[in-house]
Amino acid sequence: MRLLHTSDWHLGQNFMGKSRANEHQAFLDWLLVLIESERIDALVIAGDIFDTGTPPSYAREIYNHFVVQIQASGCQLVILGGNHDSVATLHESRTLLACLNVTVIGGAQPEIRDQLVVIHDRSGEPAAVLAAIPYLRPRDLVSSQAGESPEAKQQAMTQAIADHYAALYTEAEALRDSFSSPLPIIATGHLTTVGSTSSESVREIYIGTLEAFPASAFPPVDYLALGHLHKAQKVAGEEHLRYSGSPIPLSFDEIGNDKQVLLAEFSEGALQSVTPVAVPHTQPMARWKGNLQQLEARFQELEPLSLRAKPLWLDIEVQEDDYLSDLHNRLQALAEEHGVEILRLRRQRQRNRQGLEQQSRETLSELNIDEVFERRLSAEALENDPAAAGLRNAFAEIRASLDEELNG
Structure with missing residues (x-):
C-alpha cells in the first residue's frame, strides 16, 4: 500500500x-x-x-x-x-x-x-x-x-x-x-x-x-x-x-x-x-540583507526580465543606511526597473547602539503584532523586569483566544 x-x-x-x-x-x-x-x-x-x-x-x-x-x-x-x-x-x-x-x-x-x-x-x-x-x-x-x-x-x-x-x-x-x-x-x-x-x-x-x-x-x-x-x-x-x-x-x-x-x-x-x-517551486522569493550599495549590486546581478517567468518577491533588511530619508523610494525605483516586487522592507535593528531612537523611525508596516507589543513593552523599561514575563504570557493567551474565536 x-x-x-x-x-x-x-x-x-x-x-x-x-x-x-x-x-x-x-x-x-x-x-x-x-x-x-x-x-x-x-x-x-x-x-x-x-x-x-x-x-x-x-x-x-x-x-x-x-x-x-x-x-x-x-x-x-x-x-x-x-x-x-x-x-x-x-x-x-x-x-x-x-x-x-x-x-x-x-x-x-x-x-x-x-x-x-x-x-x-x-x-x-x-x-x-x-x-x-x-x-x-x-x-x-x-x-x-x-x-x-x-x-x-x-x-x-x-x-x-x-x-x-x-x-x-x-x-x-x-x-x-x-x-x-x-x-x-x-x-x-x-x-x-x-x-x-x-x-x-x-x-x-x-x-x-x-x-x-x-x-x-x-x-x-x-x-x-x-x-x-x-x-x-x-x-x-x-x-x-x-x-x-x-x-x-x-x-x-x-x-x-x-x-x-x-x-x-x-x-x-x-x-x-x-x-x-x-515539490516544484513556482514563485521566486528571496531575502536580501546589506547596505544600499550592496543592495544595488544585488539588483544588477539579476537576470534580464525577459528570462524570468515571474517577478521576484523580496524581503529586504537594510543595514547601515537607515539614516537615509529617501531609502524606501530609492529601493522601490530599483525594484521597478528590474521587475522585482518588494513585499517587506525593514531596517536592521541595532538596539544596543541606537535603542529607541532607531525604533522611532520604524513604521507599522515593518513590524508584526508581536514586534509592536515588544516595542511598547521596551518603552516602559520592563523588557528585563520579572513583570515582563507575566505581561508576555497574558498577551500570548489573549492572542491565542482571539485566534481560536476567529477560526471557529
Missing part, C-alpha cells in the same frame, strides 16, 4: 498582499500527476487545508475542484482539520464528499470510533487502519478550572491529548485484529512536538497551556502523519514519525526549506520506507 502524506496547504493565504492561488493550483496539478504516476492508494492531508476559518470563494473552488479531479485516479482521500480550519466549514460538505470516497474529519468526534478509517488499496482490499486525529481544541478535551495554574493546565492538556491517542489506538487495534491479513496502524496529528523546528508563519496553538507534545506520549503506530509545522522533519529522529511540511513557502524564513510530500510504503502489515518527493 502506497500512502501520500501532506499538510498545511493554507489555501486562500494572503501573503503580504499577494494571493497564492497560482502557486497552490500549480502544486495541486503536480500532485494529481504524482498520484497517478506513482499509483498512490491514499492521500492524507494532516490539517490546515485553508488559511482561515472563512476561506475566500476562490480557495473553496480550488479545494472542490481538486476533490473532483482526484476521483479519476481511484485514490482514497482523507482530510483532517487543522487549527486554521473551521470545523463547520470542513463539515458542510462532509456527507456529500463521503459519496466520493473522501473522509473529512474537521475536529474531535463525540464518538471516538468515528475517527477510525479503513484505508483500501486500489483493488479495494483493506490495506491499513487509520486513527484520524485532527487538531484537538482544548475545549474538546479539557474543562478549565478556576484558579488553575499554567503548569496544571499544561499537564492536563498533555494528558488529555495522550488519552485521546491511546483510546483511539486501542480501537484501531481491535479493528485491525478483525481482519484476516496483517494491517499497519497509521495515525495523524496536528500539533507541535517537543524538539521540532518551527517558522515565523506557524501560529502557536496551545499558548499558555501546552507548548509542545512529547514524542514518547504517542502510541506505537506504524506511521504518524503530522501537520502544523511548515518545515518537513522527523520527530525525535524517528523514521516513522514525520511532518510533511507545507508544499509552498508560507513565510520568507521558509525559503531555504525543501518543500515536499512524503510517500510511505507498507507491506505485510508494516512500514517499509518513507520517501520525500520534492
